[in-house]
Amino acid sequence: MDLVNQSLYILIVNYNSSGLVSRLVDSILANENLPKQIIIVNNSPEDRELEKLASQKIIILQSTLNLGFGKACNLGLNMIYHNEPNSIVWLLNPDTYLPLNSIKKAEEFLIQYPEISILGTEVYEPDGNLWFGWGSFTKKDGTIISEKESLVYNNNSYLKVDWVTGCSLIINLKKFTEMPYFDPDYFLYYEDVDFCDRYANQGHLVVITNQIKVIHEPSSITLRYGYLQLIHNIYSYLLILEKQTNSLILLTRLIRMIITSIIILPFNPKFSLSKLQGIWMYLKKNQYVKNIN
Numbered sequence: 001m002d003l004v005n006q007s008l009y010i011l012i013v014n015y016n017s018s019g020l021v022s023r024l025v026d027s028i029l030a031n032e033n034l035p036k037q038i039i040i041v042n043n044s045p046e047d048r049e050l051e052k053l054a055s056q057k058i059i060i061l062q063s064t065l066n067l068g069f070g071k072a073c074n075l076g077l078n079m080i081y082h083n084e085p086n087s088i089v090w091l092l093n094p095d096t097y098l099p100l101n102s103i104k105k106a107e108e109f110l111i112q113y114p115e116i117s118i119l120g121t122e123v124y125e126p127d128g129n130l131w132f133g134w135g136s137f138t139k140k141d142g143t144i145i146s147e148k149e150s151l152v153y154n155n156n157s158y159l160k161v162d163w164v165t166g167c168s169l170i171i172n173l174k175k176f177t178e179m180p181y182f183d184p185d186y187f188l189y190y191e192d193v194d195f196c197d198r199y200a201n202q203g204h205l206v207v208i209t210n211q212i213k214v215i216h217e218p219s220s221i222t223l224r225y226g227y228l229q230l231i232h233n234i235y236s237y238l239l240i241l242e243k244q245t246n247s248l249i250l251l252t253r254l255i256r257m258i259i260t261s262i263i264i265l266p267f268n269p270k271f272s273l274s275k276l277q278g279i280w281m282y283l284k285k286n287q288y289v290k291n292i293n
Contacts, residue, residue, distance in 0.1 A: 006088050006111075007084050008089075009036055009087055011039050012094060013072040013073060015043040015066060016047050018050045020094040024094060025053055030098075030100065031103045032100070037059055038059070039059050039080060041072040042062050042063060043068075043069075045064055068186070068188055069166070070187070070191040073166075073191075077182075081179040085174075086174040087173050088106070088107070088110060088173065090106060090169075091166055093168070095218070096123070096168060096214050096216045097215050099215065106170060109157070112157070114172070115205055116207055117171070117172055117176070117199060118171055118195075118196055118199060118204060119164070120164020120208040121168045121170070121208070121213060122212070122214075123214050123215075124213055124216065126217060132167065132168075132216075134150075135163035135192075135196070136162050139244060142249045142253050144190070144237070144240070151208065157209060157211060158208060159207060161206060161208045162200075163196035180199060186236050186240075187232055187235075188232040190236040190240045193240060194240055194244065231278040234275050234281075235279075238282040239282065241253055260275075261276050261279070
């Protein structure tokens with residue numbers, strides 16, 4: 001298949017955010033170039049509002065339970081890959097929306113640079129502040145940073161980075177000999193870091209560009225589930241340290257997190273307890289804690 005004829009799909013994972021998904025879909029359909037299809041994986045079966053969006057262009061994949069972000073992405077990717085294994089998949093968060101001509105820019109970008117496997121875009125807040133510029137992962141000490149500043153591109157159209165956010169992540173399926181997947185062990189958070197790191201280690205080119213931009217309202221979902229999301233954030237951070245660094249770094253970070261959480265407990269009990277719950281979840285799952293019940 002010629003790159004010029006590659007189909008582009010949009011993949012969205014919904015969790016009780018049908019209003020935001022509807023806004024995102026409206027912004028997609030307002031673009032001059034339309035995707036082949038919009039695939040929405042519904043992780044909240046009780047959210048029936050999504051059914052109103054269903055059409056030949058918009059496919060709703062219903063889950064019977066909350067699969068978590070990574071598994072839900074895999075469900076959508078699997079459908080797209082089996083339909084068109086050489087297509088392009090643009091993964092977007094429900095609380096994002098696209099400026100005009102974004103799809104055309106994405107299609108033309110990958111036509112011009114077919115060597116790219118995973119493409120990230122800069123992500124901006126509605127007020128114009130940069131929310132995501134690029135991602136770094138320092139394996140020697142386990143530091144993972146979402147940089148809120150743009151790289152210096154000079155005359156480059158893209159730059160190689162450690163990882164790009166799953167908030168706006170474009171996968172060029174043509175570059176993969178089998179379906180790329182998100183590690184299902186991650187329920188929420190850091191699955192994008194793990195995804196980029198695994199495929200970069202296999203020789204795939206992971207890059208960021210400032211020529212395609214997405215708008216994101218980061219508080220629209222996180223304010224509703226802040227406590228639970230912090231628990232999963234801590235759990236997933238420990239998980240990626242286990243998978244992608246070494247036992248010394250994991251143990252050092254783990255001990256530091258426990259001590260810090262205990263110290264701040266009297267001053268910020270909600271924050272401290274959520275961190276401790278995330279640590280407990282990780283230890284329990286990995287059977288460091290036995291005979292709990």
